Amino acid sequence: xxxxxxxxxxxxxxxxxIFFLAGTVGLIRFxxxxxxxxxxxxxxxxxxxxxxxxxxxxxxxxxxxxxxxVIWALVQFAGATVAQLIARVAxxxxxxx
Amino acid sequence: xxxxxxxAAVIVLAIAAVGLVRVLRGPSRIDRMMAVQLLGSGSxxxxxxxxxxxxxxxxVDIALTLALLAAFASIALATTLAQKATAxxxxxxxxxxxxx
Amino acid sequence: MLGLALDLLIAALVIGVALWTVRTRDDFAAIVGFVxxxxxxxxxxxxxxxxxxxxxxAAIGGGVTGVILLRASIRLKPxxxxxxxxxxxxxxxxxxxxxxxxxxxxxxxxxxxxxSLAIEVRTHLASTGLGNPIAGVLMAYRALDxxxxxxxxxxxxxxxxxxxxxxxxxxxxAMAVPAAAFGPLPLFGRLLIPVGxxxxxxxxxxxxxxxxGKFQGATILAAMWILAMMAGLTQAPSIGRWRLRLLxxxxxxxxxxxxxxxxxxxxxxxAYPEALAKPLILLIEVALTxxxxxxxxxxxxxxxxxxxxxxx
Numbered sequence: 001x002x003x004x005x006x007x008x009x010x011x012x013x014x015x016x017x018i019f020f021l022a023g024t025v026g027l028i029r030f031x032x033x034x035x036x037x038x039x040x041x042x043x044x045x046x047x048x049x050x051x052x053x054x055x056x057x058x059x060x061x062x063x064x065x066x067x068x069x070v071i072w073a074l075v076q077f078a079g080a081t082v083a084q085l086i087a088r089v090a091x092x093x094x095x096x097x
Numbered sequence: 098x099x100x101x102x103x104x105a106a107v108i109v110l111a112i113a114a115v116g117l118v119r120v121l122r123g124p125s126r127i128d129r130m131m132a133v134q135l136l137g138s139g140s141x142x143x144x145x146x147x148x149x150x151x152x153x154x155x156x157v158d159i160a161l162t163l164a165l166l167a168a169f170a171s172i173a174l175a176t177t178l179a180q181k182a183t184a185x186x187x188x189x190x191x192x193x194x195x196x197x
Numbered sequence: 198m199l200g201l202a203l204d205l206l207i208a209a210l211v212i213g214v215a216l217w218t219v220r221t222r223d224d225f226a227a228i229v230g231f232v233x234x235x236x237x238x239x240x241x242x243x244x245x246x247x248x249x250x251x252x253x254x255a256a257i258g259g260g261v262t263g264v265i266l267l268r269a270s271i272r273l274k275p276x277x278x279x280x281x282x283x284x285x286x287x288x289x290x291x292x293x294x295x296x297x298x299x300x301x302x303x304x305x306x307x308x309x310x311x312x313s314l315a316i317e318v319r320t321h322l323a324s325t326g327l328g329n330p331i332a333g334v335l336m337a338y339r340a341l342d343x344x345x346x347x348x349x350x351x352x353x354x355x356x357x358x359x360x361x362x363x364x365x366x367x368x369x370x371a372m373a374v375p376a377a378a379f380g381p382l383p384l385f386g387r388l389l390i391p392v393g394x395x396x397x398x399x400x401x402x403x404x405x406x407x408x409x410g411k412f413q414g415a416t417i418l419a420a421m422w423i424l425a426m427m428a429g430l431t432q433a434p435s436i437g438r439w440r441l442r443l444l445x446x447x448x449x450x451x452x453x454x455x456x457x458x459x460x461x462x463x464x465x466x467x468a469y470p471e472a473l474a475k476p477l478i479l480l481i482e483v484a485l486t487x488x489x490x491x492x493x494x495x496x497x498x499x500x501x502x503x504x505x506x507x508x509x
Contacts, residue, residue, distance in 0.1 A: 006098060009098070010101065013102075013105050013146075016142070017105060017108055017109060017112070020109055020112045020113065020138075020139065020142070021112050023112075023116070023135055024112050024113065024115050024116040024135065027116050027119050027128075027131060027132060027135060028115070028116065028118055028119060033125060033127045033128065036119075036128065036131060037127075037131060040131045040134065040135055043135055043138060043139075044134070044135075044138045047109075047138065047142065048138050048141060048142050051105070051109075051142050051145065051146065052145065055102075055145060055146070055149045058098060058102075058149050059149050060149075060152040060154075061154075063154075064148070064149070064154060064157055067157045067158075067160075067161055068145055068149075068157065070161065070392075071141060071145060071157075071160050071161055071164045074161075074164040074165055074168060074389075074392070075137075075138055075141055075164050075167075075168065077168075077385070077388065077389065078164075078167075078168030078171060078172065078385075078389070079134070079138070079168075080381075081168075081172060081380075081381050081382070081385040082134060082168075082171045082172060082175050084380050084381045085172070085175035085176060085178075085179050085380055085381075085382070086127055086130065086131065086175055086178075088179055088380055089127055089175070089178045089179050090127055092179075100199055103199040103200060103203060104199060106203060107199065107202050107203050107206060110203070110206055110207070110210075110240070111206060114206070114210050117210075117214070117233065120214075120217075120226070120229055120230060120233060121217060123226070126225050126226070126229075129225070129226055129229045130229060132229075132233075133229050133232050133233045133236075136233050136236055136237075137236055137259075140236045140237070140239065140240055143240060144239075144240070144243060147243065147244075153248075154407065155248035155252075155407060155408040156243060156248070158248075158252065158400065158403065158407075158408065158409060159239065159243055159248060159251045159252050159255055159408075161396060162252055162255040162256050162396070162400065162413065162417065163236070163239055163255040163259070165260075165393055165396055165417060165420070166255055166256050166259060166260030166261070166416075166417065166420060167232075167236065167259060167260065168389070169260050169261075169264070169420045169423075169424060170232050170259055170260045170263045170264060172382070172385070172424065172427070173263070173264040173267055173423075173427065174228075174229065174232075174263075174267065176382065176427055177267055177271065179380070
């Protein structure tokens with residue numbers, strides 16, 4: 001059971017790290033604002049989300065696990081809103097120039 | 098497992114730090130903003146990894162506060178840019194001039 | 198070993214981002230750099246196990262200070278940034294280096310044994326009814342410092358208000374962004390603000406026994422208020438309203454009144470009668486939380502620029 005939990009956590013956290021890596025690579029390598037934004041949102045949502053999922057079975061109390069989920073929801077929600085605002089800015093500056 | 102989680106924290110922070118190159122290079126303000134947002138999410142990830150690794154409740158509270166306030170800062174930065182872009186597009190009177 | 202790798206990485210990033218932020222010429226880029234610096238500093242304090250400080254840095258350093266700087270930069274007129282003459286720059290550099298060297302000397306050459314009252318604080322903590330030694334120090338042993346800090350925040354607001362144009366005195370600061378830029382902001386505000394208020398109250402409440410407290414919680418509450426103003430869900434209040442002024446002063450007034458009552462009741466200014474220590478500290482904390490939140494919110498909003506009675 002413990003080995004299974006460890007395996008699950010390692011896999012989920014590892015996957016989360018891969019999404020963070022993808023976000024950074026995209027942010028640096030992608031050609032323009034909107035595509036970079038696309039890469040960033042993956043790191044925000046899936047990267048942190050998978051890390052939180054991996055941490056849930058390891059957390060020391062139910063309260064801590066609940067807080068982890070709230071943290072992810074906050075980052076997710078803010079990320080989606082910021083993405084909308086950034087996309088508007090990117091579009092209007094493209095039109096303006 | 099605590100050691101493995103510390104390793105994960107180091108990796109996530111290093112990855113987010115590489116993203117900071119976009120803060121340095123820009124070129125646009127949006128790029129700088131996105132890089133700092135990635136660092137925000139990365140910092141939250143580092144804090145939760147350390148919190149669970151060491152079983153420290155206080156670190157989860159710090160991550161919670163950071164998630165909330167980093168979101169607030171990102172929203173304010175993005176709103177300011179949106180405001181400037183809208184103002185530039187419409188070329189209306191600048192905001193903040195007292196009503197006469 | 199692993200911990201050391203993490204610490205070295207954080208330290209290198211803090212120094213790198215700090216240098217870049219100081220050197221950059223664009224104000225928006227510098228503010229972004231400052232927010233990143235605040236995030237990294239939070240990690241540094243967390244690694245030092247200074248959780249109360251990390252919480253403060255997370256709330257104030259990255260979040261609210263960044264937004265204050267941002268709003269200040271919007272108000273600033275573009276100025277020609279002429280470089281100072283080389284002599285002046287060398288002088289400033291030398292002065293900064295001297296201060297850094299002095300601080301480094303203090304840290305690297307500590308007195309042995311270091312002077313500390315930590316053990317005495319621990320042994321007498323029970324008499325304050327608090328579980329968090331930081332809260333005990335702030336509210337009981339160094340209450341005068343805490344009292345004056347809250348007054349300083351209020352004085353900073355007076356400084357901001359003193360920049361008000363004559364015509365706008367008694368009016369309110371303009372906060373909301375133009376409707377075209379709103380996007381999902383009002384929806385975001387409606388959903389996030391209730392959650393944020395719960396978290397803010399939680400951080401204040403938990404501060405009695407664990408890292409947290411009024412300053413950190415009040416900052417979160419202030420951020421939620423500012424968000425509501427930015428999203429157009431509410432307007433910044435007119436600064437002439439007496440209820441607002443009462444709210445701003447309530448914290449220091451309650452603190453001062455209880456402090457003065459301590460002279461006859463407990464034998465010293467800002468001393469609490471032992472049986473009532475916990476409820477009195479709680480009362481002060483609640484009043485201070487509301488006042489600090491209101492003060493910080495208005496600090497971000499800035500000086501009024503809408504003439505009273507004239508709607509834009």
